[in-house]
Amino acid sequence: MNINENYLNLEESYLFSTVAKKVAQYTSENPDKKVIRLGIGDVTLPLCNAVIGAMHKAVDEMGSQSTFRGYGPEQGYDFLRNAVKNYYLKRNVELDTDEIFISDGAKSDIGNILDLFSKDNAVLVPDPVYPVYVDTNIMAGRKVIFANANEENDFLPLPDKNTKADIIYICSPNNPTGAVYNKEQLKLWVNYAKEQNAIILFDAAYECFVSDENLPKSIFEIEGAKDCAIEFCSLSKTAGFTGTRCGYTIVPKNLGRLNKFWLRRQTTKFNGVPYIVQRGAEAVFSEEGQKEIKENINYYKENAKIISETLTKCGIYYTGGKHSPYIWLKCPNNMKSWEFFDYLLNNIQIVGTPGSGFGQNGEGYFRLTSFGSKENTIEAMKRFEEAFSPAKV
Ligand code: MLT
Numbered sequence: 001m002n003i004n005e006n007y008l009n010l011e012e013s014y015l016f017s018t019v020a021k022k023v024a025q026y027t028s029e030n031p032d033k034k035v036i037r038l039g040i041g042d043v044t045l046p047l048c049n050a051v052i053g054a055m056h057k058a059v060d061e062m063g064s065q066s067t068f069r070g071y072g073p074e075q076g077y078d079f080l081r082n083a084v085k086n087y088y089l090k091r092n093v094e095l096d097t098d099e100i101f102i103s104d105g106a107k108s109d110i111g112n113i114l115d116l117f118s119k120d121n122a123v124l125v126p127d128p129v130y131p132v133y134v135d136t137n138i139m140a141g142r143k144v145i146f147a148n149a150n151e152e153n154d155f156l157p158l159p160d161k162n163t164k165a166d167i168i169y170i171c172s173p174n175n176p177t178g179a180v181y182n183k184e185q186l187k188l189w190v191n192y193a194k195e196q197n198a199i200i201l202f203d204a205a206y207e208c209f210v211s212d213e214n215l216p217k218s219i220f221e222i223e224g225a226k227d228c229a230i231e232f233c234s235l236s237k238t239a240g241f242t243g244t245r246c247g248y249t250i251v252p253k254n255l256g257r258l259n260k261f262w263l264r265r266q267t268t269k270f271n272g273v274p275y276i277v278q279r280g281a282e283a284v285f286s287e288e289g290q291k292e293i294k295e296n297i298n299y300y301k302e303n304a305k306i307i308s309e310t311l312t313k314c315g316i317y318y319t320g321g322k323h324s325p326y327i328w329l330k331c332p333n334n335m336k337s338w339e340f341f342d343y344l345l346n347n348i349q350i351v352g353t354p355g356s357g358f359g360q361n362g363e364g365y366f367r368l369t370s371f372g373s374k375e376n377t378i379e380a381m382k383r384f385e386e387a388f389s390p391a392k393v
Pocket of ligand 1: 041042175
C-alpha cells in the first residue's frame with residue numbers, strides 16, 4: 001500500500017491540540033496555579049432550557065416502542081430542515097428544504113465537502129484563517145494560495161482579478177480576527193467567483209454574533225450567491241452545541257450537480273445526527289429558544305467588552321469583539337505569537353491562541369475568546385492590566 005504522503009506537509013499537530021498539550025504540561029507542573037483558558041473557542045454556558053426540554057422529551061420517545069426511531073434520514077429530519085428554512089426566511093433568504101443538510105457541525109462538513117471537488121482546483125484562503133481550511137486541502141494535495149488579511153485592509157481582503165482561484169473560503173464574522181464583511185464587499189466576492197467560475201465556501205459559524213442589522217449573516221443575503229456559494233453553519237457557538245454536535249450546510253440547487261452529489265456523498269458516508277440532538281436543535285429555532293440563546297450570546301458579548309476595554313486601557317491594538325466572540329490583538333513589546341503565549345501562561349496563567357497558528361500574517365498577533373465565564377474573564381483582564389498597563393510596558 002501507498003500512504004497519503006500529503007500528511008507530511010502538515011504541521012505535526014492541529015493548532016488547538018498543540019495549545020492543549022502545552023497547557024496540560026504547565027498545569028501538571030504547576031498544580032497550585034489557577035490557569036484561565038481563553039484559547040479554543042469553546043463555550044462555557046449550559047444548553048438553554050428550551051433545548052434541554054426538547055431533548056428530554058426526545059429521550060422519552062426513544063424509550064417507548066411506538067415513538068422509538070432507528071436510522072434517520074442522513075440529510076436530517078424535515079422538522080429541523082424546515083426550522084432552518086424558516087430561520088433564513090426571517091432574513092428574506094428563501095431556501096428549499098432539500099438545499100438544507102443537517103450535519104454534526106461546520107468543521108466536519110467544511111472538510112468533507114472537498115470530496116466533491118477535483119484535486120487540481122486552486123484554493124484561495126485568507127491568511128490568517130481557521131486552520132481547517134488549509135489543512136484539509138493539504139491532506140488532499142491541493143494547491144493553496146493566500147489572500148493577505150492585515151491591518152491595512154482591516155483584515156478583510158477583497159478579490160484580486162489577477163488571481164485565479166476555483167475554491168474560495170470566506171469566514172465572516174472571521175475566525176480568528178473578528179472582522180465582518182459588509183454586503184458591498186461580499187458582493188465583490190460573489191461577482192469575482194462568478195467571473196472565475198469558482199465556488200465560495202462560506203463559513204457562517206459566528207453569524208449569531210452580528211448585531212448590526214445592516215451586516216450580512218449569510219452569503220445568501222447577497223444577490224447571485226446561490227449561483228456560486230455553499231454555506232456552512234453550526235449551533236456550536238450559537239447555542240452552546242460544541243459538545244452536543246449539530247450544524248447545517250446549504251447547497252443551493254442552482255449549483256447543479258453539487259446538490260445531488262452532496263446528498264449522494266452524505267447518504268453513503270454519513271448516518272445523520274442523532275434524533276435527540278436534532279430535536280434539541282429544532283428547539284433552538286423556537287421563539288423561546290431564540291430568546292434564551294440571545295441572552296447567552298449577550299453574556300459572551302459582555303465578556304468581549306471587558307477584554308476590549310482592558311486592551312484599550314493598555315494601549316494595545318486589537319480588532320474584533322464587537323460582532324464576534326474573538327478579540328485579535330497585537331502582541332505587546334513586539335513579541336512573537338508563541339513567545340507571547342508562553343509569557344502569558346508562565347507569568348499570569350492566561351491561555352490564548354497564538355496568531356501565527358492561523359497563518360503567516362498572524363505572526364505577532366494573538367487571539368482571546370469571550371467564551372469564558374464572566375468571573376474568569378474579569379480575573380484574567382485584571383491580571384492582564386497589571387502586567388501590561390502603559391506604565392509597565
Ligand atoms: C476555535 O477556537 O477556533 C474554534 O473553537 C475551533 C472550532 O470551532 O473548531
